Amino acid sequence: MKRLEVLPLLRRESMGDAYHVLTFEAAVDTGASAGQFVMVRGAEWGDAPLLPRPMSYLSGGRTPSILIKVVGEGTLRMARAEPGEPFTLLGPLGRPWRGAHPGRRPVLVAGGVGVAPLVFLARDMAKSGLRPLAIYGGRTARDLPLDDELAESCELVVTTEDGSRGRRGRVTDELLERLSADIDVFTCGPDRMMAKVAELCRERDVPCAVSLETPMACGYGVCLGCAVPREEGGYLYACVDGPCIDARQVSFSSDSHAPVKGAPRVL
Ligand SMILES: Cc1cc2nc3c(=O)[nH]c(=O)nc-3n(C[C@H](O)[C@H](O)[C@H](O)COP(=O)(O)OP(=O)(O)OC[C@H]3O[C@@H](n4cnc5c(N)ncnc54)[C@H](O)[C@@H]3O)c2cc1C
Ligand code: FES
Structure with missing residues (x-):
């Protein structure tokens, strides 16, 4: 069941300038399955970028995380976010991965x-x-x-x-x-x-x-x-x-x- 929540950033782990893992702190389990995604936007971004950005869940549970690659304004702002910064997350969304075929x-x-x-x-x-x-x-x-x-x-x-x-x-x-x-x-x-x-x-x-x-x-x-x-x-x-x-x-x-x-x- 999808939820719209404002969650604080718990931590940002950076791998060089381009790749960053953002982990959020949720009050309840997000219920996300592997393959689902979340729409993410900084709660204090102002007018631009206007729309949330879709990101696959790297993990779900009470500390959902995403991996971002910086390609434009939205991901650049995420890459500069500091712990405690509030983000609006809408998820989990979409169809997850299917199960593996037995015997393969x-x-x-x-x-x-x-x-x-x-x-x-x-x-x-x-x-x-x-x-x-x-x-x-x-x-x-x-x-x-x-x-x-x-x-x-x-x-x-x-x-x-x-x-x-x-x-x-x-x-x-x-x-x-x-x-x-x-x-x-x-x-x-x-x-x-x-x-x-x-x-x-x-x-x-x-x-x-x-x-x-x-x-x-x-x-x-x-x-x-x-x-x-x-x-x-x-x-x-x-x-x-x-x-x-x-x-x-x-x-x-x-x-x-x-x-x-x-x-x-x-x-
Ligand atoms: C279901 C889903 C899951 C995704 N998961 C991840 C993820 O786990 N990690 C991650 O870093 N990104 C992921 N993306 C892509 C991510 O949403 C975009 O990179 C992001 O929206 C770009 O926002 P921006 O404001 O930084 O760049 P923008 O300023 O919006 O765009 C910068 C440049 O990137 C191009 N671009 C934007 N979105 C995409 C896209 N989806 N595919 C190819 N080129 C694009 C634009 O055409 C433009 O040239 C996912 C997208 C979808 C739909
Ligand atoms: S993103 Fe709006 S219909 Fe798919």
Whole structure:
């Protein structure tokens, strides 16, 4: 059940300038499941940025946390927040990750900041006795925040595009070598990465769940700003049909970040 709450920031842990984990203090359990997201806005931001920003839960419970990558004004303000600063949080929202298919090994494919909902999932899987394989990629060694957290519950393989850590190349190079009929893929990262992962899985008839990070305005199905082309035609709405969804339902051949005609611009 979603709630709108003003919660104080408990702590901010920074990994360089770009990546920060923000942990909030809640009076009651947030009830968030792995893969769900929360709309976040500083309660004292004033007029701009106007809209809350969607962020995947890194963890739920009484101390919900998010991992942010600084890309614009909203995330920059979050990156500068100090303990005690009040934030408005609306969540949990969206569909969580589905359960793992019995008898298949879970393979988590993460790109950059897309690791957050997969760390949450990996921790849950570890509690149920599963040890997934995680393939985690970034442009450089600095773009792999939370790699240690992933390694705690997974067998971890790392790729970087510049070769500064792990295998030089992309996560999809590694996945291609490890694709087999008995795996079960969960992925979150840049659209092009997820599109390639989905394509590889479809070719081999491997189940694949993706977490969509389409820009959103409301987060709960009202503004229709998060439309994503559906494979069978028409659109699905990332905030209510996703963010976690079967990859075969999504038409990755279209540009899912292109604004759909008539959709509001995110401010
Ligand atoms: C369900 C969901 C979960 C998400 N989880 C996380 C998370 O765990 N950590 C995290 O750092 N980010 C996450 N995002 C993305 C995050 O919401 C955006 O990065 C954020 O809204 C940018 O706000 P801003 O004000 O800093 O940047 P803006 O000023 O709004 O935008 C700066 C630049 O980033 C681009 N941009 C904005 N939003 C997105 C997006 N969703 N995808 C690609 N490009 C975008 C804009 O086009 C612009 O070029 C998630 C998005 C969704 C929909
Ligand atoms: S973000 Fe408003 S309908 Fe999805």
